[in-house]
Amino acid sequence: MTEIATLNARCAQALDSDRLEDWPNFFMERCLYRITTADNHARGYQAGLIYADSRAMLADRVTALREANIYERQRYRHILGMPLVDAGPDGSMAVETSFAVIRTMRDGQMIVFAAGIYLDRVSRDSDGTLRYAERIVVCDSQRIDTLLAIPL
């Protein structure tokens, strides 16, 4: 449990401290990362605000944010709940963790940008490192203010 909580905290730290390039490394090479909402999740709708099925796609998202996309300077602060860990398929762990993200804009405006749960499947990579094989980010609200640039 401590190991999982540390994985969650390190991943959030990478996003919150603008080390976006480190973020894909918390995932398996073949993985699923998807941002959705509670309504979409309940209805089984598969589309995501972000949808990636490999670490390379996550790295591309970071490249695009750095090189291509235009958005005002902003930062996130992730507040994480205690991970609830259950046995998952194939020796993996099924983890559910609450989160809240406060977004602070260039001018100091702060809002609760998102809150919800991470539905994760965590496995040990061949080198023994715990990584996300799957992370479904289920936001409680279907409403996104302005745009979603930095991943959740």
Added chain:
Amino acid sequence: MDQTTRESPARDEPGHTLTTGAWPPGLTRVPYWVYRDEAVARAEQARIFEGPAWHFLCLEIDVPEVGDYRTTMLGAMPVVVARAETGEIVAFENRCAHRGALICLDDGGRVKDFHCVYHAWRYDLRGNLTSIAFRRGVNGQGGMPADFDMARHGPRKLRVTVVCGLVFGTLSEETPSFEAYVGADVMARLRRVLHKKLEVIGRFTQELPCNWKLYMENVRDTYHASLLHTFFTTFRITRLSQGGGVMVSPNGVAHASTTLAAAIAPDSAYAGIRSDNQGLQLREPGFMQSVQEFNDNITLQILSVYPGFILQQIHNALAVRQIVPLSVDRMDLNWTYLGFADDTPELRAMRLKQGNLAGPAGFVSMEDGAVGGFVQRGIAAAEQEQAVVEMGGGSAETAETRATEASVRGFWKAWRAQMGV
């Protein structure tokens, strides 16, 4: 004029002149007060959203069976869309005839009839008032007057039309048929994409910090796409130097812009422009892998129907978007991501991956969420100033190039006709 009766009109009066500022001649200038004035916003509700225009309400598949309903918006007006006993789709204002409370409180569902939670007034699936709790009082006391006519009390009803699986509504008897409103050319573009049964694959709401018109102008602005959105340009999803064009209906109401499959040869049209970032390399560009599913070489088509509907085809990423104004400087953009009911698993997987291109986090659309806000903030003190909309000249006609603002001028042509400005 009797001043005592003209103060603070509760509603916009037809013929009442908007006196905030003058409009410069022609279609090439847009005065900034149109994005900031509360009186303009109130007049828009009366003259446009409740006026002679077709408004996207929901999808036909949102209400597949009798008794299914979905709530939506007609500008500021809450609306219920329902499938009536006859199988017909109907729509009415989501407002109880008694005290004005919402009749439906959820996004949708299935019911036998509707009732208001406040005092239990009941309505049939068409929004007709059918019963009033304690209408005859209790023990011979109280109750409604005997001559109270339920048929004369009810929420306002919309005319509804279903086109290509889309449900549109209007409150005005003057609104022409949908096909006449949109025009034959853009209708063909609508049918091109929406040619079989749809399936919803996701719904999201993006709240934008700008006047609703700034977003619709952005949608119709074929000039900005490859300049603001680096992703488009670098990966040759759309460049103005690719084939394509923009179609504008004669009344300005509808537009469709298209991009044809990419040219193979490199071109230098964008040399030195920020968005042409040749050094940008993706590790897995395969996520943009697509198939031509509409039997032509149009890889991208953005279509709009004034005032608030957009149909998007970016490769295989399909979506409809609905504009809902919230105030003079905020709006909701309701995204419905779509597939077809008969998608193969392979095609569906492509749609999910290409979904990264559009939406609130879209590689080629996230900037659109912010840029309207940049204008809204930029014009905060510019009510006497005006925007320049002169690329491609002064007309609002169909063009073989996208290096034009013809479609934006078409929007203002339609807006000004309805607003009497």
